[in-house]
Amino acid sequence: MNYPKITKIIETRKEAKDTKTILFKDSVEIIPGQFFMIWIPGVDEIPMSVSYIDKDIKGITFRKIGDATKALYNLKKDDKIGIRGPYGNGFKINGKNILFVGGGTGIAMIAPAVEKASYEKITSTVVLGVKNKDELFFEKKLQKTGAKIFVATDDGSKGDKGFATDLAEKMLNEHKFDSVLTCGPEIMMKKLHSLCNNIPFQASLERYMKCGFGICGQCCIGKGLRVCKDGPVFDGETLKNIEEFGKYKRDASGKKIPL
Amino acid sequence: MDEDAGSMERITRCGAGGVVTKSIGLEPREGYPNPTVVELECGILNAMGLPNPGINNFEDEIKNLKKSNVPVIGSIFGSDKDGFVELGKKMQSYGADALELNMSCPHAKGYGLEIGSDPDLVREITKNVKKSTKIPVFVKISPNLANIVEIAKAAESAHANAIVAINTVKAMKIDLELRIPILSNKIGGYSGKAVKPIGVCCVCEIAKNVNIPIIGVGGITTGEDAIEYFMAGASAVQIGSGIHYRGVEIFEKICIEIESWMKDHNYNKISELIGVAHI
CATH class of the missing domain: 2.40.30.10 (Translation factors)
Structure with a gap:
């Protein structure tokens, strides 16, 4: 209930x-x-x-x-x-080799997905993006899973200097992944989506929510998709048809605000 | 749902004949802080607090929606006749096919039921909206009224084209562990299965006393529920909370169930069922 x-x-x-x-x-x-x-x-x-x-x-x-x-x-x-x-629905974790990209507090949601992949003996590569080293968390927790961990910071205080998407792009060019899973700032996920071409892609979206079980309509995106019930994880094909993905969200009143 | 064009379009794709928008006011309103919606044993309790982006920001939603030719009933709420008139005119100019005047929200100070319990106000507001717009005007009334028939008659006398009954039933849930009401607004409105007999009764009482059509709302989750409302005197029905019980596909499911019931009972037209329970 x-x-x-x-x-x-x-x-x-x-x-x-x-x-x-x-x-x-x-x-x-x-x-x-x-x-x-x-x-x-x-x-x-x-x-x-x-x-x-x-x-x-x-x-x-x-x-x-x-x-x-x-x-x-x-x-x-x-x-x-x-x-x-x-x-919500959660990530579908399948394939042999998955690239995970977590940005900011999106790392919190990526961590249990990486743990599940590791439990299922899936090879995992994880890119973590934060503003600076003080904001990085779960690095050790993720290392324990056996996944390969890469860090990007905006200021270069840890790992690569630059965005998580720069690092992810490098990985995508150098390796073959069966799937890319991400959670983080929507602009980051939008960019990542455009980099993935034909690789199966899943992103977890965030919207202002009220009921959480699909009736109030506060978190609707695209053609009536409820982030709380039809998401929060959407696949790349679905995201192609959501015009506001990476562009705008809605405040508590339902007014559009740019991302 | 129904606060944005996309969700309203989805609802009609799922078999609804039209959509009623979230109630829209003059200014953007965030509504109350959460918790605003919880599920109880037999229904859903909410005090959203009339969140809406404001009428001016709603223009795009209606215009986008009208591209797919969806019949739209624009729900509006104001605190006086001038507010309702301005909202009604704007809704009409954006392309709404009808107006629903929300005079029945049980939990918003200065709006809804606070207006809808006064027959003179109901008459005055309805009359002025009718005078300044051309599209049909429906008045949505509350079950929390001792004088529900008087209110419905007031709307009829002001030339409302239909009555919508009922809105949610004023209600509260106290959390035992924390010993406080769960809703941030404390008082909310109850919807879902529990309120169906209340809605059916209200529709029946109104139908016996007015000659304009009634749109029945409250606790409809199956085709048989809708038929019960028809028998009480409703000419059409609205569904909201039912989406929770049976998914967004509820609209198509209910249409099929109505048809199948009618076939089994040798009815060809819904009009043959309207008000048959009046003795």
């Missing part, structure tokens, strides 16, 4: 500058790429992709950017939050 279950935070972890993970007990099965609606009582309820998937424990990882994430950031062990979900 689409009603929040109240649960206590069992642990919080600082992952990077302004970035935290919150862990809570939950035994529900998750496909990497799915999300929860997280209720911070008295503040807001926001969609958060699942970053930790363990049998009985789940987690979310986020950067404080708005009122809701700031409030969430300040919560401590034993504080109560409401969880409903999981929602």
